[in-house]
Amino acid sequence: MAEPVRVREIDSDEGQRLLRIIRRGNGSVVTWRRAQMVLLSAQGVSVAKIAEVTFTSDDRVRDVIHNFNADGFDSLYPKYKGGRPRTFTFAERREIKKIAKSKPAEHGLPFSTWSLAKLADFLVAEGVVDDISHEGLRVLLREEGVSFQRIKTWKTSRDPDYAAKKARVEHLYAIADGEVIPEHGEPKVVFCLDEFGGLFGKFEHTAWRLETRRRYASDETNDRWKRFVDTGEVGEDWADATEVRWFRDTIRAQTAQGKRMERVRIVDHPATLGQRYLLSSAKGNIGFGEDIRNMWRADADRLRLPAEDFWLFDSRLIALLRFDEDDELTHVDLITEPAEVVRCCMIRDAAWHHAVPWKQFMAETRSHA
Template sequence: MAERVRVREISADEGGRLLGLVRRSSGSVVTWRRAQIVLWSAQGMEVGQVAPLAFSSEDRVREVIHNFNADGFESLYPRYGGGRPPRFSAAQRAEVKRIAVGRPADRGLPFSTWSLAKLAEHLVAKGVVDDISHEGLRVLLRDEGVSFQAMKTYKESNDPDFEAKKDRIVTLYGIADGKTEPEPDDPAVVICVDEFGPLNLQPHPGKQWAPVGGSHKDPNRGPRRRRRATYTRPHGVRHLLAAYDLAGDKLYGHMKKRKTRTQFLAFCRYLRTLYPPEVRIAIVLDNFSPHLSTRKDTRVGDWAQANNVELAYTPHYASWLNRIEAHFQALRYFCVDGTDHPSHKEQASIIRRYIRWRNNNAADKKLNDIVNRANVC
């Protein structure tokens, strides 16, 4: 029969010290786990109950309790040899990275993501490393190019012609960037077109500069702007029909009350007037219904054929291929976030002024940082 082992009686001060070791977020994982084992035993738990909680064997739990009964808190701290502990080998670092980017559930653990504490504990329990602090683990992961990031969503395209459409758009981008030699029938100008909106009159969330600790109720620290709450929005919406000329690095836009095929064609005619009729242009656009020709309404296709225009449609659920999306991110940051426009006229005015500013300041660092972060293709 296995020996029944229980930690000795501990005082209130010792209990508080053990609790402090368990709650801290830095230091040796070995010390942290040993303190947990001692606390569980002090709470009346048997060795067989403690072992699965500690991800350890019953023999190891008994050893920790015996050592604490004999040596007290000194037994909680690992006794390394003299000098600096050895660095982790390349194989250990690779294994730590492999485990960190995986899912805990795949290893039979009852949680969905790794924290530094859980990951460090698992690495020690599995013998990947003898010991590692939470901060040491964070530094190791950072050196290996791993950081704690928010999960992103994606939508997979179900377009049967995905590859052909994507390759054509990428080729057009290469022509506009001067990286691809154009064929005789290839367009000389590439324009990305899409709609931004709907834009309604509401307070938009955003950020601002304000005194530290500032409050609208604290006059000594200065007032901080508040965002108005709204419940009814009776003023309708507006839509921005926008285009981005890749080679010219120019943004164009028209504000409209509606975004039907009629408004879209009017905007396309405007874009066509920017270049001589003999210059072939390509328009990259998504599969929004006003952009398409149908059996009942062939105006879009007829206009493109008659005006020396190639329409390059992105695959379904692949609007990220349209480079204008990245410029919408910058537009939202500079002239929509944190605003509360009283009228559509004022809202349209600031958007038009932004487009003029953007075309005159295309080299602005903040602008390019936002666009480059958002640009996928």
């Protein structure tokens, strides 16, 4: 049996150099993609998994690894034949302009506006061009009369914290557009909450959720919460409520096509009021197509599962849910970085394997009561 393809051993300085290329995010998109593949291989990720999270073929990943093993960092940079920098053909310029003036959603992409980095990566991934730098793309678009300048409008507010909130939003937009480098602990990609719901109608094969919190403030704003507090049950008709109906119908339509929607919910012992509410509500979710499993927090701690809440769509897109100290959902970070996607896939595999189906979990809970 042939040995699996893997990058040669790299030292600490080489690892840091690869990280700088990936985190800097400017210059050649080809270099950035190749550096990701090499770093993932160095972390022990298989060729097949690298190909999956970088949206390319197994053969392409093997070529990148073989070339790096033979030629080192020189292999990460596009090979030019010398002379004047290449110019793009009329057909290439026309296609670049066409895509730049389109909406990302028209191409099935989960963000609302282009940035230079996003557009350059998409052009290379789709084979429109072999390579293009961010500066080269900027110049080409300027020549073609296409501008990325964003129009911002703000309404007057009486909120005393308005200025600070406005500055925070503008800073997040700057991160999203690649205008500033995020600091430690800040999101690399920012996703508006009003766009989040659209992901559930667009995923291609799987949507998987990890829920680890003891309380979700949004659960406590509807009539079924009040009913549960009063009676201990959410009722049989809760999924017919106006605020739930869209989600119910979307998931029914997706699962009817053979797609999977799955959750693992972490439960304390004893369960909190919010967790008991979700256990009671799960029957309705399962009825319209979800597969829900549960796990005691002690078991999650033993498996070293992180205290994170996220959706993983199609094993390539992470929607990391951010909450404030009052358990309110504040924003969603959209992450496609290969190393993070692989980490979340490993979390999913471990959690799903050890979690218990909802019906079995409820039976065990009642037997221990």
